[in-house]
Amino acid sequence: MTTGTALLIAATQTLxxxxxxxxARDARVLxxxxxxxxxxxxxxxxxxxxxxxxxxxxxxSINARTARQPVAQIxxxxxxxxxxxxxxxxxxxxxxxxxxxxxxxxxxxFDTVVDLGCGSGCILLTLLAERPxxxxxxxxxxxxxxxxxxxxxxxxxxxxxxxFVEGSWFDPLAKAEPVDLIVSNPPYISEAEMxxxxxxxxDWEPHVALTPGGxxxxxxxxxxxxxxxxLRPKGRLIVEIGATQGRAVSGLFESAGFQSxxxxxxxxxxxxxxxxxxxxx
Numbered sequence: 001m002t003t004g005t006a007l008l009i010a011a012t013q014t015l016x017x018x019x020x021x022x023x024a025r026d027a028r029v030l031x032x033x034x035x036x037x038x039x040x041x042x043x044x045x046x047x048x049x050x051x052x053x054x055x056x057x058x059x060x061s062i063n064a065r066t067a068r069q070p071v072a073q074i075x076x077x078x079x080x081x082x083x084x085x086x087x088x089x090x091x092x093x094x095x096x097x098x099x100x101x102x103x104x105x106x107x108x109x110f111d112t113v114v115d116l117g118c119g120s121g122c123i124l125l126t127l128l129a130e131r132p133x134x135x136x137x138x139x140x141x142x143x144x145x146x147x148x149x150x151x152x153x154x155x156x157x158x159x160x161x162x163x164f165v166e167g168s169w170f171d172p173l174a175k176a177e178p179v180d181l182i183v184s185n186p187p188y189i190s191e192a193e194m195x196x197x198x199x200x201x202x203d204w205e206p207h208v209a210l211t212p213g214g215x216x217x218x219x220x221x222x223x224x225x226x227x228x229x230x231l232r233p234k235g236r237l238i239v240e241i242g243a244t245q246g247r248a249v250s251g252l253f254e255s256a257g258f259q260s261x262x263x264x265x266x267x268x269x270x271x272x273x274x275x276x277x278x279x280x281x
Contacts, residue, residue, distance in 0.1 A: 002055065004031060004046040011062045018066040026071050027062070033075040034058035068199035081126045086151050090144035091119040092209045093200075097266045098185055101240045101273050102126050104264055108236065110134060110180035116169055116223060117141075117186050119209060121149030121162070127183070128161050138164045139172060142208065169219075170226045178232040185240040186219035187212045193242075217248060224252045233280030238273060246271030 008027055015023030032039040034057040035050070050058070064074050072078035072087040072094075079085075080094040081102055087093055105113075105127055111134055115124035118138030128134055140146050146164045153162045165172040189211040194202065201210060212218035220239060227237045237258065241249050246263040253261040258276030266272035 001049040001052065004035070004042070004048060004050050007031060007050060007055065007058060008046065011058070014062055015065055018068070020065060020068070026065055029071055030061040030065060030074065031058055034061060069204050070200045073204060078120075078122075080122045081130075083126065083129065083156065085120050085122045085125075086148055086155065087120060088144070088148055089204060090142060090206060091148050092185070092205055094120060094122040097272055098123065098240055100264060100266045101183060101185060101238055102130075104273050104275055105181060105183055105236075105238050106130055110236075112136065112179040113181040113183065114139065114173065114179050114230065116182065116184040117209065117219070118149055118164065119145050119185070121152045121164070123183055123185060125149075125152055125156055125158055125162060127181075128158050129156060135161045136163075137173070138162065139167055139169065140164070141166065141168050142206070145206070145209075169222055170230060173230060175229050178230055178235065180232055180235050182223075182227050182231060182235070182237045183239070184219075184223055186223060188216045188219065188240070188242045188245060190214065190216035190242075216242060216245065217252075220245075220249050220252055224249075224256045224258075228256065228278050231278040233278065235278050236275060237278065238275040241271060241274055243270035243272070246274065249274045250276075 008031055011027040012023045015026055020026055028042055032042045034054045061074050070093050073089055077084045078087045078094045081099050085094055113127055113136040115138045118124050118140050121138050124136050124138045128136055138149050143166055146166055149164050153159045187210050191213045194211050250261050250263055253276040259279050261276040263271050264273040
């Protein structure tokens with residue numbers, strides 16, 4: 001048998017040679033997963049010999065990461081806004097940038113929320129967890145993605161306040177039941193930008209959740225145009241955007257009649273979220 005230290009050194013070298021951005025970090029995460037321990041305890045376990053079963057799991061994980069499969073898919077979870085979410089290849093890997101959308105949504109009170117293109121459910125479920133009296137619906141065109149969202153709702157004990165429906169954007173929703181808040185992280189990567197994506201996104205995450213093709217704005221055009229029919233007066237629409245889309249998407253908001261439209265930046269200073277209030281017709 002081999003020690004954890006030896007396995008970690010070899011794996012880091014392997015991942016580095018494969019072009020993985022942070023090979024040491026990923027190797028540590030995958031080794032902790034293989035050992036079945038919290039990452040914070042890994043240093044203490046490194047001098048110990050690793051059981052053959054755990055070594056085999058680690059080897060398979062490193063092979064998957066060498067093929068550029070995202071770490072979250074390999075270990076089956078991703079931390080988002082202080083909670084762990086179940087993740088598969090059927091959904092986008094929740095990212096820190098999307099936490100900016102959550103922070104923006106929490107700036108004002110709401111009782112009802114709809115998440116369009118909900119994927120893993122990380123946005124909707126985080127909002128409900130942070131607002132214990134709120135209820136919400138998640139909409140997604142992918143049945144497997146909704147299965148992931150429902151599993152996350154169950155593990156977070158939110159099934160009584162979160163409902164999930166299959167369909168395209170607003171199609172499965174009733175106009176007679178307007179809500180306080182609509183959020184969405186829709187596909188927004190342009191067709192041209194897809195070719196330059198890292199393999200982790202381009203080859204492993206669902207393309208339907210990454211790009212609508214063309215200029216990347218198609219989903220925003222649909223959402224912004226139809227949202228007023230589903231918002232209460234003074235309700236909000238909040239969307240995540242690409243770093244170069246702030247002007248275009250805020251222009252769509254203003255043209256549709258939204259008020260107090262603003263663009264918020266992420267931690268790196270890039271435009272990331274557009275929000276607007278609907279005053280009612």
